[in-house]
Amino acid sequence: MDNSVVIAGFGGQGVILAGKILAQAGMNHGLEVTWLPSYGPEMRGGTANCTVVLSNDPVGSPIVDNPTALIAMNLPSLDKFESTVATNGVIIMNSSLIQRRRKQKDVRSFSLALNDLAQKVGSVKTINMIALGAYIKASGIIPLSTIQTTMAQMLKKDGKDKFIPLNRKALKEGYNALQE
């Protein structure tokens, strides 16, 4: 079974980076992956999203009609993608910014106050890692340690070593925050 996740939010919430880390971690875990961004004007402040497909087999389509998971960092993202989520799929919604409840019935939906959890960890900028940690828990596709190691390698490569401990903590916080 292919896992496919749409990560969507405002430009600046780090959805593109979260997707890259997920894809890289999936590859490091021995999976086939694709990462497809919504590129263009979205990158300059509007809504941004990316689609990550993780599979045991070579990935055909990098674009997905019905993702098995949606991470909605804000209300426009939930409005846009909620109805597309596959039956029994996962929705992780950011209740810090989304006041309404889910409309989809046949999904596993989790409301997490991503902004508040990120503040608790030490920086609101870590909301993407909080969300990613929660997704890892919900999907069970990649171990938390693999995501943490991959994140650290990628930040190190970009010379951002000093942010590694904070983001490591944020991934774990998100992982622990998600309860069935």
Added chain:
Amino acid sequence: MGKRLLLRGNEVIAEAAIRAGCQCYFAYPITPQAELLQHMAVNMPRLGRTFIQAESELAAINMVYGAASAGVRTMTSSSSPGISLKQEGISYLAGSNLPAVIVNIVRGGPGLGDIAPSQCDYFQATKGGGHGDYHMIVLGPSTVPEAGQLTMLAFELADQYRTPVMLLADGMLGQMMEPVELPEPIEISSLPQKEWATNGAKGRDPNIILSFDLDPEVLKQMNLILQERYRQIEAKEVRYEETATGDADIAIVAYGTVARIVKTVIKMARAEGIKLGLFRPITLWPFPSQALKKLSEKVATVLTVEMSAGQMWEDVRLAIAERAETPFYGEMGGVIPTPQRILSEVKKHAG
């Protein structure tokens, strides 16, 4: 082969060009191929090679003409509107028998269009977007790893046939990331000498490179040489891939990223009992007409799916004539045909 890396299509094309021995790269920035230019900007000077961000697309393609004349491997890249600006230069490259690689990361058109993925430049690429009786080899990669492999091949074929070669990929392939093992670099010093190059005539007669003669009989002979070469390319360089066509009742013809989307559709269709196969041209020119003709004798329906109004569809119908039904499904303007949309088109024509 090296280790698996997660890279964008644009980055892989750039890195493969470097590994193919591209010594001079000239381009003007445009979305969605910017990462290609960025990778070259960082890496070509580091290797002691030439990177120039030209003042325009016209300047870039004419710099390619100069570098190709001097006998080095050279490339330019752009996206649809920028490629339109390069057409005069491409015609001159073809007319002057010059090897060069041109990358088009196609976006929605016509005109300024948008920056979303499209396949609307198929006519321009395969039918001669510039003036005159010429063709260039056109390669259509379907995955990020294949984009790297076909970039290497593009340089080989360009040198072998002294012709411009185009790598035609849509914006999705340029922007997406996928695991890739980068091809091994070639030794530039091991490449055959280009006896025709204008690289200094000390001790020999001067070489002349031009696409011009006022005498119609002479120009005709120059054209016949080109046509003879095109026949050779058609005989030797056709490339395509068939997937699940052995028992298929219906086949889709698709290239590039649409073809990989169809591979997902094959699984969905077969789960519902529809025997669907895929015919994927890898060389868009020369088009794999003979192989497609053969396939059309086995299946009832050949559905063409493209991100255009039906440009490759013309070549499909030319190849198949009346041997099978040849319906079409296309999207335009940067809209991507998703697996579900393609599947519902298949169902219209299956059984």
